[in-house]
Amino acid sequence: MQSLRVKDYMELDSHSIPSTLNVAEAVDVLLNDHLSGAPVVDRNRQLVGFLSEKDCIKHLINSSYYRDGSPSVEEIMNRDVISVAPDTSILELAEVMLQHAPKIYPVCDNGKLIGVIQRHHVLQALRKDESSVSLDAQN
Template sequence: MHSILVSEYMDHNPHAVNSDSSVRQVVQFLLKEQISGAPVVDDTRRLIGFVSEQDCMAEVLNDAFFCDDSPSVSTVMQNAVATTSPGTSILELAQLMADSTPRNYPVVENGKLVGLISRSRILNAILENGDDCYFRH
């Protein structure tokens, strides 16, 4: 199980938004794709943040109430993003995820977004590769 890597279970084509996008565009994208958040990248796919529906909520309310123009996603995104690499062990990441709040970890290699791994993908990897002793009782 320790030899199973993030690269084997990550989404290799993750939904990402560009740092130049407006909050309104990001919300429309999240709703269209039916996802709760996405990595924020620059034009070279370098990861610069993560944005969630929750991050956008106050700005969308403000825009609706005051009829303001929607600002750039960089004003609401999370700059400090927990990431992992393709070579990380699934078990190592599962242990980290068990004690932390992020539901998704951008997978980064040389500063560039190469994938995304979620709690559900981690659980799937463990179930597919787990020894029966994990589930006996």
């Protein structure tokens, strides 16, 4: 189980949102790409935050009530992002997922976004490992 690594199950070149977009543009990205959220990156692909559907819904409700314009993504994104390294073990990440709410975790190498890993990827890895253990036990 410890040999299973994030890099073996993550999505490479995942969707990200440039920090320079306004919220309306970011919502279009989320809707068009069927995403529940995405990492926010600067022009060097350094992770600077995470924008979720929930963040956008909250903003859209407030802006419709107050008739505010569309602020930048940086103004409403979550800056307290839990990211993981590509060499993190799947088991370690699974433990983190049990303690924290995010379903999507940015995968970073020296702060630079290289992909994402989601709960379903971890579930696949754990199930695959369980299946291989069952097969080994039968032999």
